[in-house]
Amino acid sequence: MRLFFFFALLLFSHFSSWSQKNIHFERDSTMIRSIFDEALVRGEAYDQLRSLCKDVGARLTGSASAEMAIHWGVQRLQNYNFDTVYKQEIQVPHWERGTTEQGWFKTPEGTLNKVNLLALGGSIGTDGVLEGEIVMFKDRDALLKADRSKVKGKIVFIAQPMNQKMINTFRAYGGCYPIRGHGAADAGAKGATGVIIRSLSLSEHEHAHTGTMSYEEGTPKIPAAAISTKDATKLEEMLKKSEESFRFVMEMDCQQYPEITSYNVIAELKGSKNPDHIITVGGHLDSWDVGEGAHDDGAGIVHSMEALRILKDLNYQPKNTIRVVFFMNEENGNRGGKSYATYAKESGQQHIAAVESDRGGFAPRGFDVDGTEDHLALLRSFQSLLKPYYLHHFETGYGGVDIGPLKDEFDQIALFGFVPDSQRYFDFHHNHNDIFENVNKRELHMGAGSIASLIYLIDKYL
């Protein structure tokens, strides 16, 4: 009986994915081979990324370089002669790092240890030099449980590292994300004067990693910064060995400014059959203000643009409209994603799917899907077509920050997140190492081929 059940299940699972979509294997595999050939032999993503990184550079929302990135995006999309290229106006926050940013810890004997430090995005400045006794917590829970008297008037150091055991490094990131996002609010609520965190990275190196944080209404705002993993390890080890107190000294003149106007950049290949059915593919155009935003998310920008170019250059006539969106402000506000979802709803068009690339330009592994069981079955029915390109991950998961808000507006939409290999991502994420030179051409182009292939298959079979 159990054996029968097992076989019945087997049959059912194969039958359902087999019969559900009449995948035209030969035609589709020929098309996907052409897509990858185009991506690998005549691919333009790498040169486009070089230009975005070197001609524009880091491009934090609200900065002059973010404005230049918008100009760059419009121009590059126009050069490809897509059917439409336009900008969607949005309001965005504007925070600047300023020009002063330094930190030291002092041993009980008064020895100075300069650390590499980056203010977290959104932090207030220190208003001159801030100095205070360090109180260390091994993780956020320990801080939340601590008595106010232990924290008041001190500078909180949260030492929690990302978990090396996680094979998907984004899970390890997720585990530490609340420390960066809420550490200042948590510590401020208990009377701390500042907070420093161990950088969110799996690599032990000298560069600090920034990222967004926010304050909570009703709790005092205190300055927040990340120190490099190397500095954090050193400080933690010294604190553990010592019974006397250490002090931290920091100065930062970062500042929040009034909101300003910015833009999402949009281009389309019009659908031949259902022009009002939209498949969105995108990444985010803004980046942090250190490095060059190469993996995060220059890769996603050039992946999306290249996917559209490849389909156009192969003379593919999509049934549905395929729309590339360069989202603004993913890093510190997601105003681009939210405003796009509102705009999409108000347009009266039917948004059937969206694909996001925001996990770097590494060798492809597959796709996550955030949708129905049918959407997962559909994605899995593509598996044999994509296996020759070493894609193997087709699972329920997360689409992406930029496309996420579409789900609130369209119940039936399928969101797909491009999944490249994640082992190196947090070496580069939000720090000085996220530069063009750390992106590999073939890995980047394999990603563009994977995304173009998925869009082709969605357009045909969704």
Added chain:
Amino acid sequence: MRLFFFFALLLFSHFSSWSQKNIHFERDSTMIRSIFDEALVRGEAYDQLRSLCKDVGARLTGSASAEMAIHWGVQRLQNYNFDTVYKQEIQVPHWERGTTEQGWFKTPEGTLNKVNLLALGGSIGTDGVLEGEIVMFKDRDALLKADRSKVKGKIVFIAQPMNQKMINTFRAYGGCYPIRGHGAADAGAKGATGVIIRSLSLSEHEHAHTGTMSYEEGTPKIPAAAISTKDATKLEEMLKKSEESFRFVMEMDCQQYPEITSYNVIAELKGSKNPDHIITVGGHLDSWDVGEGAHDDGAGIVHSMEALRILKDLNYQPKNTIRVVFFMNEENGNRGGKSYATYAKESGQQHIAAVESDRGGFAPRGFDVDGTEDHLALLRSFQSLLKPYYLHHFETGYGGVDIGPLKDEFDQIALFGFVPDSQRYFDFHHNHNDIFENVNKRELHMGAGSIASLIYLIDKYL
């Protein structure tokens, strides 16, 4: 009828892999999780690789640094207190690059273009300055078909690039390998005075890539070198545009010396049940004499050593003897692999399996197996256990150069080749970029975890 056949096949394929081995899923997945935790949290492979690259460096067979590498290997294996550590004496070729190595091409107008050039391993020197008219061939076939009168007295340039379309980059390498290996013999047979080839790399950059070549009895020996892909593209483009002849000037004082004595380095964990059944795991200790042999094959050395360390530190008692072999002379002779197979046969022991890592320290994809249908089925029965670690490639394929000769001695042996992602490999292969800094710690440690897991599973179920 056809549908029935399809279902019958399905049942059969699932049934065979399901029933064949009584994989104890829970116990094994717990063990494999422990293996990866050890590799990722307390892994030593990266630090071992740093030492091999920085304390020893490049280590071409026959060189003093190869001797130091043997010393290093013995010491490192002894420090882990494995059951046995010993050396196997072998005879090896001895070739040296010398101290002079340069090249230029001259346009018809006499403009000099200096190129980055590396003598191919095994080449004779130029005996002073060699100059001659360049004759270009688009590939090896074109050279083989060419009339002797077109080649005689000239320097042959074979412009063939590796094929960017190949997803498995080792296939692209295989397509160009004969140019490097036989180009000198092919050109020499037609009276050429020298041969230069486009470096075997998928990346357009300024470093030349070396590698082994050989002469054929009865054909004149001529000097052979690789020029960088960047130089090769430039030369090819200029030659295509010009109707007049270009000249090539080269000087190399590389030289072959008499054979000398060297060693494979061996260590074991003795089998508790079948100590005379051997599972070999290895990589090659020698490297080319440029860069630091980090991916090729320092990664394989530390993968193998680390796999044994992990199993030992987790107190795993193998049924069979697990033997690590650091093979000498893979790059230019494979004497280590050949001698080891002979030694293995003469020992009277039963060699049941061998695993090789010689495709770099990149993120794991899976394993190739060179064996019977049963061996493939066995490997595939491990698939669900290894899927959480993003291993997905379990196919019939190549084991490796070092373990290959074991097959001639043991009919029933299963050879496994570790398959990491191959996109970046030929950026670094046999050139100045193959240094420690181009290896990622987590990717390397994921490889060690994968190999240790495979050995555990082979030991239990083969």
